[in-house]
């Protein structure tokens with residue numbers, strides 16, 4: 413056994429099976445790496461199968477256990493198939509990181525937002541989270557588990573021209589609380605995270621305009637963007653037994669962004 417494998421055996425997620433949606437993206441990929449380092453067997457689910465597969469290969473090359481599967485979270489059958497794939501590959505499912513999401517909206521006022529743009533964001537950010545809770549919740553009923561949904565500080569505070577994003581992330585918070593209550597009898601915890609601005613491809617639309625970029629950066633108390641690894645660390649804690657009494661709430665990972673007046 414090499415030292416990496418030995419440390420995985422001591423890991424906080426040793427022998428847990430985790431499914432991560434949006435696993436090829438910034439926050440999902442960082443979380444996949446941390447889960448694997450903590451000993452989890454990780455299924456990387458994303459629309460972009462090639463990128464998810466490359467990440468799975470990287471994790472395996474470092475001594476971790478990972479495999480990739482294509483999922484479109486806006487399609488229930490696809491989400492259910494990903495859950496079944498995790499069960500077939502590793503025997504059961506303990507953790508769902510329900511994380512895939514898009515920004516949507518194209519920076520328009522609500523009156524200029526097309527119905528298509530709105531519904532596309534709802535299908536991925538809101539329906540996708542529901543589908544994950546429904547499919548994984550059913551799979552976890554026998555042995556319990558943890559579902560962690562990715563919301564946003566935008567579930568709680570408003571910014572201009574991001575109507576559908578706000579609507580769907582607020583829905584994620586509501587679904588988290590309602591699902592936690594329904595699933596408590598099966599010893600399934602359901603929690604959410606609410607990040608502020610994290611440096612991932614999701615915020616690329618602002619990268620090219622220095623003025624906007626600096627304004628967004630200053631939304632954090634220490635005026636820096638978060639790193640995906642900083643979010644992954646909180647998700648790892650929430651997924652672990654260390655958080656066994658944490659349920660039905662959202663965790664801010666925002667350097668105070670949602671708690672001060674600008």
Ligand SMILES: NC(=O)c1ccc[n+]([C@@H]2O[C@H](COP(=O)([O-])OP(=O)(O)OC[C@H]3O[C@@H](n4cnc5c(N)ncnc54)[C@H](O)[C@@H]3O)[C@@H](O)[C@H]2O)c1
Pocket residue numbers: 433434435436437438439440457458459460483484485486511512513514515536562563564565606607608609610611612613614615
């Ligand atoms: N980056 C931020 O500032 C920030 C802040 C708050 C919340 N979030 C949330 O964090 C989550 C992850 O975002 P990120 O910043 O890592 O973005 P990202 O764009 O790097 O990753 C998102 C991933 O989701 C995948 N995806 C998109 N649509 C999908 C679909 N229909 N089915 C399956 N996979 C799909 C993409 O391929 C991508 O790999 C999202 O829910 C996002 O809303 C991000």
